[in-house]
Each structure stands twice: as C-alpha cells, then as structure tokens.
Amino acid sequence: MGRRSGFEGFVRAAARSAAAAERESQRSIRANQTQMRQLERQAVRQQRISAAQEKEAHKLEKTMYLEDRHSEVADLNTELSNRVSELQDILPHTLCHDDRISFDSLRHTTPFPSFQPPPNLAPGLTPQKRLVPPPKGIQKLIPGAAKRHALRIEDAERENEATILKFNAQEAKKRAEFQKVRADYDAEKLAFDDKTARHNSEIDAFEASYFAKDTDAIIAYNEMVLTRSEYPAEGFQQLFRLAYAPDSSELVVEYDMPDVSVVPVVSEYRYIKTRDEIDSKARKPAEIKQRYQDIIASIALRTLHELFEADQANALRLVTFNGMLDTHDPASGREVRIPVVSVRATKDEFLTLNLERVDKVLCLRNLGAQVSSRPDELQAIKPIVEFDMIDRRFIDQGDALSGLESRPNLIELTPNEFEVLVANLFSKMGLDTKLTRSSRDGGVDAIAFDTRPVLGGKVVIQAKRYRDTVGVSAVRDLYGTMLNEGANKGILVCTSRYGPDAYNFSKDKPIELIDGGGLLFLLREHTGTEARITV
Template identity: 35%
Template sequence: MARKRGFFAEMAYQREQAERRERQERTRAAREAERAERARQRAAAQTNRDMQAAYVRAQQEDAAARTSATHARIAELAGILTSAAFSASAVTFDQLRRPFEARRFNPGRLAHAQQPPYWQNYQPKPPSALSRLFSKAKIQQEFAEAQVRFTEAKERFQVNERQRLAALAQAETKHTNTERNRREKVDEHNRRVDELERGVKAKSPKAVEDYSELLIEMSPLPEDIPMDIEVAYQPDARKLLVIRELPDVAVIPGVREFSYVRSRDETVEKPRPQKEIRQRYADLVAQLVLRTMRDAFQIRPTGVIDEVAVNGQVSTRNKATGRPEKPCLVSVSATRAQFEELVLTELDPAECLRHLSALVSPHPWDLEAIRPIFDPDLSKYRFVDARDAAAGLDSRRVLLEMAPVEFEHLVRQLFEAMGMKAWVTQASRDDGVDAVAVNEDPIMGGTCVIQAKRYSGIVPADAVRALAGVMDDKRASRGVLVTTSWFGKATHDFSSRHGRIQLIEGPQLKHLVAEHLGKDVVIGELKRRTR
C-alpha cells in the first residue's frame, strides 16, 4: 500500500504538476506557433511564386501582344494596294448628295396643358342640419374662402397656360427656323454637287481636280500614311497629274519580334533586318503610287481621264543645309487602257512600276531623288494654253517606230547636247546605235562608249557584258547603255559591280530627250513583263 504524502509534500507535488502542465502548454503553444509560422511562410512563398508566375505571364503576354501588333502592322502595310480592291468604287454624285429628312416637332411637356381647377375640389363639405341652424355665419365664411382659393387657382392656371402657349409657339418657331436652315444647307450642298457634276462632265479643270482629290482622299489608308495630295488636270490630253506625299522609311516597324527573358527580367527586341526594311519600304512606296492611280481612275464618267501621272515625294530636310525639301522617289504615267489590264491582287508592285516604265529611286529608303517626268510645280500645268498642248501631242514621235537612221540621229543629238563632242558611229546588228564619243570636260571627260538598244522588251544581260568588253578594248573611262524598254536585275547588278557603266531606261530616255532637246517623244508599245 502506497504511502500517503504529507500536506507539504502534496502541495509540492501539486505545484510540480502545475508547472509541468504549464511547460507542456508552453511547448504546445510554441509548436503551434512554429507550425503556424511555417504555414504562413509556405503561404507567403506560394503567394510570391504565384505573383512571380503571374508577372512572368503578364510580361510574356505583353511581348506576344506587341509582336502580334507588329505583325498586324506589317500585314496592313503589305496589303495597301489590295485592301478594298474589289469593294472600292467611285464616289458617285448621287452618293455625294444629301437627302433632307424633316424632323418631327416634339415640344415635350409643352404640348400638354395642365388640368384646370374644378370647383368640386375647392367647395366646402355640405354642412349638416345642425350646423346650418347654429353655424350659418361660419358656413358662409368657409364658402367665401373656398371661392377665393378657387378664383386664385383659376388665375394661376390661366397665367401658366398663357406662358405654356407662348413657350410652345416660341419652340415651334425655333423648330421651323432650324428646319429651314437645315434644308437651306442641304440644298446649298446639293447645289454645289450639281455644279461639280456639271463641271466634271464638261471637263472643267477645277471641277475635275476637286473631284479627283475627293476620290483619292476618301480612300482610307493605315495610320501614319500621309493623305496629302495635289492634282492638276489637262483637259485636252484628259490627263491627271498627281503629287502624292509618301511616308519615310520610319513607317516600317524596326522591330520584328518582342520576347521576355525571365533570367534578366527584360523584354528584348529582335530588330528587323535592314534589307527587309528597305524591301518593304520600296514595296510600300510602289503600292501607294499604284493605289493613287487606281483611285484616280475611279472618276466617272470614264471619258474624263484617259491618263494618270503620279509623282511620289517625301517631305524632309536636307542634312547639309537644314532646309526643307521634297525628293521625288517615284514618277510614273499610265493610260486607262494600260492600267485596266493590271490584276492588282496578283502583281508585284515594284515589277508593275517597271512594266509601266516608271522612274524609281534606286535607294528610296535613303530618299535618293530621281528627276520626275513632270514638274512638281503644278501651277505651270493649270495655265498652259490647251491648243499648244494638243499640238505637242499630235507631233510626238514614237521611238519604237523610228527608222534606225532616225533613232541614231536622235541619240547623237541627245548626247551632243549633253556635252559629247567627237562622235564615231559603228555598225549595229540589233537595230540600235553603237558609238564611241569623247567628252571634252577637263575633269569628268574622256572616252565614252554608248550603246542604245531600241527594244520593246527586256534587254538581255549579255548587252552590258558586251559593253564592258568594248570599253576595255577602247580603253574608255565610261560606258552608257540606253534602251527604250528596261533592264533586268542581272544587268543592274553587273552595272553596280562594274562601277563605270550607266544604265538609262525608257522613261529616263524620254525625260532626257525632253530636257536637252526639247522634244516630247513617246516610247511606244512595250511587251508585257513577266515576273
């Protein structure tokens, strides 16, 4: 049998047990706190990981969105010529006219009069028999007060009604005046449209110019593409001259792709190669010029415009002088018949310009200017005597229809006017001109071999190699290869590598003859180019 503890021993035992329970409780509380802290840390770590993952996803999505926007912009610029190619139609004069739709007069609350006051709502309640006997004076007083209130209510109603009717009449007068002004504006607008239509049908230059500008400017273009154009119309030739403002090369996105690098927490830009930027810019310039011609040919009736010529220029500043200038990058002219043969959705814009014998800057991205086929000062064309223009058209010579001796004489005249003095012509078996000429300029002079190819199709690449051989044989400092048609890529590449050979294609030849000899000539019908 266990020995019973004494009083003090029991107290010590109880104290020890209490301390033990307290230590256990503290231990449990510490463990609970430790577990809670670990849980909190795990939750915080998970929250941080979730936030990091969400941040990374956001950065990746942002990079993907920016890349997608860049791709969309490139696609938009690449489709300028073909966008709305089938839905684009001329803005007819009926579409320009505005119908007048009368608006119904709606005065709102003014149209409805308020309810007039009724005596039934004001008269006192019928008195009882007892009241009539003992309160006759009071009944008479209540009746008199009710009549006063009723009279005042009728007067207020009449005042309000007069004010309502006056406001109603004023609103109706205002509505009538507004409708009359609207109708007058619509009638004036339609009168101007009628006047414009009569002017266009009569081939009035001012009317045709206004209508053409309207057609071209109403054709929607992507953001950052200038809409500025200037036109001049030659009624006798039925020719529209257009100067189109072009964007510079900065319109092409310089970044091809955006990607997020997690290790550096940075969005990296993958630049677009300079070669691609230049190719896309040259393509964009060609598209804008062709689209301008497309929109200009939309004018109706079709007999108003038979030919459209476009100069594409860029507004910039000369880096040497700081002065503003507008270098021309493309200059082209085409008849309606030539343009209607084009399948805009299938062609290559740059090749199409070559097919149309356009003058195109060899480096448009550097704003390297070419001499346009018509003067950018359109005021000169707006005041030209129509009879002189018609006479010039009737007397134009067609280069491809010239006899060989005539063509040789023209080429000789041209280069003599450009500074060549001595001139020796050799026999040519390809219906062209082979000549050795001397430029007496003390700095840029020397022997020059000139070969002119009166072709209607592409000049073979062998021609430029043959010219290089003749230059070596004659120890010539320069060589010039002239054609009424155009050269292929291989010929241009060879000329660039050689460095001393100049190529002159049909449009430039036509321009040089006009500049140095004052003769307006026509190339003639060229063969269709293949891609």
C-alpha cells in the same frame, strides 16, 4: 517485535509516499517537458508553415511578375505584327472597296425634325365651377337659411370668377410662349431647308460639271477620292496636289511619300529572364529596304487604282503619279524634295492588271515607271512629267516668287537654238553628239553615239519646240528615222507633253519620250541651267 513491525510499516509507508511523490514530481516534469516539446514542435511547425506560405507567396508573386513581363512582350510583338500587316495591306486594302463617290451620298436628305409642342404649353382644361347646393328638408325651416344660401352663392361666384380669370391669364401666357416656340421652330426649319437646298444645288452643279469634264470639277472629285483613302495613321500624311490636262485627259498627281522610318526597325521583342530586360531584335537593313520599296510601289499602284476605278465620267485616259519625298539631306542637312517614283499609265491598260497577284515593283517597271532603287538613301529619279508643266497656276506663282523672268524661256528660242541646246544637253550627259544640217537631216536633229561597250550604240535625237500636245505621228516618224539610220535608240524631246497614243506606240520600242518637265529636269541636273517653259 510488534513495535518493530509497526515502525517498519511506517517507514515503508513513508517510503512509498515519498516514492509516489517523487514519481508524481517526475511525471509532472515529464509532462511539462512533453508539453514544452509539443509547443516547440508546434512553433517549429508553424514557422515551417509560415516559411512555406511566405515562400509560396513569393513564388506566386514572382510567377505573376514573369507572366506580366511575358504579356508585355506579347503586347509589343502583337503591336509590331499589326503595324507590319498594315504596311503589307496598303494595296490589298483598297481592292475590296468601291472607290467611286456617290453624288447622292453627298446630298443632304435628312429631314428637319417634326415640331413637338412642349407638354407644359398644352392647353389646359377649363376649371369646373364650384356649385352651392340649396338647403334641403328641415334646413329650409331654419330661420335665415335662404339668406345664408344666397351669401354662399355670391362667394362661390366670386371664387369661380377669380379662378376663371387666373386660368385665362395662364392660358394666354402659354399661348404666347407656344407661338414663340413655334416661330423659332419655323425659323430654324426654314434656315435648315434653305441650307439643305443650297448644298444640294451645289452638289447638283458639281455633279453636272464633273460629268461635263470641267477641269476644276475633275480635280475636286479626284481630291475627294484620294482624301477618302484610308492609310495607316502613323507616318502617312496623305498630302498631295492634282493637275488636269483636258486636251490629253491626263491627271497628274504629286504625292508626298512617307520616309523610311515607317518601316519598324525592330523585328521581334524578347524577354531576357536573367537580366530582367525586354530585348529587341533589329530588322535587317536589306529587309527594311525591301519593305520600304514595297510601300513606295504600293502607294503608287493604289493611287492609280483608286483614281481609275472612281472615274465615273471617263475623264481620265492617263494618270501620272509622281511620288515625292520631303526630308533632309544627311550630307548637307538641307531640306530636300526628291522624286522617288514616277509612273504613267493608261486607263485601259491599267484596268487589265490583276493587282491581287502582281509583284508590285516589277508591275511598276512593266508600266515603264521610273523607280528609285534606293529610296531609303534618297536616290532620286527623273519624273516622267513634272507637275508644274501641267498646272500653269503653279508656274505663274513661281514667276512671281522666284524671279523666273530671269531664266531663259525655251519657247522663245529659235528652232536652231533649241536644237543646239538639246545637243549640248546630251553631250553633257556623256554622249558624242553631232548636229545635222537642217536641209539634209531627213527628220534627224542630232546623231549621238553612246560609246559604252555592249550597251552603247547609235542614237537618233529629235527636238520639238511645241506648244501643243505631241501626237503619235511624231513618234512614228522618229521610229522610221531610227530604222533608216540603223540606230539602236531614238529620243524625242519636246517642250510640251505627249498624248496617250504616243506612249502606247513607244512602249515596246527603244524609244524614250522626254516632255517639257523632263527636259527642265535634265537641264537642271546635267548643265545647271535653270530654264522655264512659259507659253
């Protein structure tokens, strides 16, 4: 019984031990499994973190890319807005500036720099002599002390003499170099002062000539005024030529206008996210036309304003502005030069305008300007005054280069021939023109009838083959004849030009004044006649 109990105890102990081992093994397995699951969870968590970080980085990169694209669009729209603002500011820009040129500002007043001696050439200090002290005390009692002292004195004297010789040689070299530097400075200062004096003398002469209203000085001064005018850099070449007629105090400006390409064809830039593209919205053709007309009018008014405001010598009673467009005809491909605006204004009248508030195109038309209604389509107008009628130099050059001697000179025609020419011209222009007898015309050279309904009527035409400026009396005579004839309109044609009083008198009346330049233009346009006017 006892053995059985012991055996059973052993079996139970073994069973407990085996069970414990099994439990430990299971715990180990479970621990390993738990650890594996933890590692798996950590790996999954890390993968998720990495994925989230990658996604966030990608999202951030995409956000930054979109911001860059939007910034690019903003920059394009800012640049576009600035360009449009520059074009709108062409006239207002000049109204806040004094366009008069100060002659003092043209003179050279900066003095030549004062002479500064080079520090290395400054005089040196004389070197101190080396002294040999005499023997003292017991040194005197040493045999040969006096002799040795005398030798040391001789050595010191030789050394001192060599030092002085070297110092003097160095000082002499510095003095020579100093004299050369000073001589070079004096020569440069003399040349500078001479150049300054000549320049200032030229400015003095220029100023005196300008206020004496010398033609060349008037032209040079006004060239400076227009050259100093600040325009947008892109598309504005600021090319022009000037002519001055001293008898009528008239300045004629022929100005090269920018073409329609200065108006941006894009009105706005936008970013299309779905296509990842920057898209542009086209400006409407009607807006391009309106803005271009505004630019043409702004340049004309700005030029008149600058010239009249800068007129210190009161040399300009009249200014005529012809805006020309150099381009190519898309129909023929040929280079063409066409007038798109022509305006003549008196100084007294123009300076009464409030240019800050005017409608530019309407203001020009109120001044009697010829303004192309479609400058963007190269629609030409008739210049009020042709430039070559004022500046005889260009006429002479044309004679030499283009064989103008083969063209009829209107001045050489007889009065009757000239009247016939004018009558033929208006017949070609569509009027029913009848010449009058010279003995019975009462100042009328031709009667013409405009057969158009409503707009038509009787027209009185007078032709003046004059060499000198036509005054207001001829215009008054024409107006009186119109009233006597019951005419709707009067036309005065001359081979020269008109004074300011003539234009002022005719301004509010149904009178058209055609000067020599306008006559040549009409003959060329309507009859194909290439004439000339050479006095």
